[in-house]
Amino acid sequence: MFGETTTHWKVKRREVARREILSAAWAAARENGMAALTLRDVAERVGMRAPSLYSHFDSKHAIYDAMFGEAWTSYVDVIEELVVPARPRPALRLIATTFFDFAVADLARHQLMNVRTIPDFTPSEESYAPAVRAFARMREALAAIGVHEDADIDLYTALITGLIDQQWANDPGGTRWARLVDRAVDMYADALGLPEEPT
Structure with missing residues (x-):
């Protein structure tokens, strides 16, 4: 029971993080243009370092x-x-x-x-x-x-x-x-x- 709850919480947290990253990516693209999107900009907008994004998106x-x-x-x-x-x-x-x-x-x-x-x-x-x-x-x-x-x-x-x-x-x-x-x-x-x- 405890393990299932922990797994559910981790999945939920990962989904929330992905949504935040995508929301930041859209905001960056709308400000600077889609082709000018950078991982560093997206990471800064969600309070991460750029390498941390790779735990949510491969590239x-x-x-x-x-x-x-x-x-x-x-x-x-x-x-x-x-x-x-x-x-x-x-x-x-x-x-x-x-x-x-x-x-x-x-x-x-x-x-x-x-x-x-x-x-x-x-x-x-x-x-x-x-x-x-x-x-x-x-x-x-x-x-x-x-x-x-x-x-x-x-x-x-x-x-x-x-x-x-x-x-x-x-x-x-x-x-x-x-x-x-x-x-x-x-x-x-x-x-x-x-x-x-x-x-």
């Missing part, structure tokens, strides 16, 4: 990996709550706007999720799984409104991420490209011959 890439998984899990949590309309254009707008808003809310998170800013970083299968779930959920929603071709899905994701990148590059914190999402979706829907909304 800086292991921290990136956990952050990647957290980021995509957060997005999955968002889209699990969505009620996607049955009509094509409102469905496309909702999916696009939801991802756009999530991406432009946090540059560091967006860079880790969607831009290859970390040299030689490849997420583990476990951390990549939420991204796969998010993409599968989007494919299901698009299939439900008649969008099935891989090329059409690729075009849709390129369209949205292009607007996101333009927003971050040219009007961070603004709405210049956010205002174009619905228009871009309508152009996409027109190209695919999806029915227009009744007037």
